[in-house]
Amino acid sequence: MPxxxxxxxxxxxxxxxxxxxxxxxxxxLRAQAHRILIGGAVLDDAETAPHGSVYVFEAETARDAQRFTDEDPLTVAGTRSAITIRPWRQAVFNRDYVLGTPEAGAPFPVPVRD
Structure with a gap:
């Protein structure tokens, strides 16, 4: 799964x-934990309050990934000013280089050149 x-x-x-x-x-988040690789709050400069958050998670499609953030109660409550979702590929996991292994997912697509 991507x-x-x-x-x-x-x-x-x-x-x-x-x-x-x-x-x-x-x-x-507890209900979605089975699909979240890592996630949590990004703190402000004083390290006293959340400025935002970052999640790396599995989703079948980009639309499914969008639903992951759209259905979060903090999003529903109108507390987010910006959400960016991008495809992600693992290179290092748990201090091990994993790029190219089945655990990391499919390799990056290679552009076709004329």
Whole structure:
């Protein structure tokens, strides 16, 4: 199954909405944990509050990857200012170089040259 990376920025001024949606967000992540390789909050410069988050996860298609972020309770609550989702390929995992192995997924497509 393909991997995707989602980078998410929090919308300023939504701290109360974030607090209200936090438990539902945690439940959502627990339910989705089987498809998440790694994920968590990106902290502000003071390391005291979340600025956004990053998730690397499996999804069948780009549309399925979009649903992963769209259905997150924090997104539904309107607390995100930007979400970017891109296909992702593993090169290193758990301190091991894995590029080209079945665990890393299919290799990058090679462009066809004329």
């Amino acid at each position: 991997f995707f990376v989602a980078t998410i920025e929090n919308k300023p001024g939504t701290e109360a909405a974030r607090a209200r949606a936090q438990e539902a967000h945690r439940e959502y």
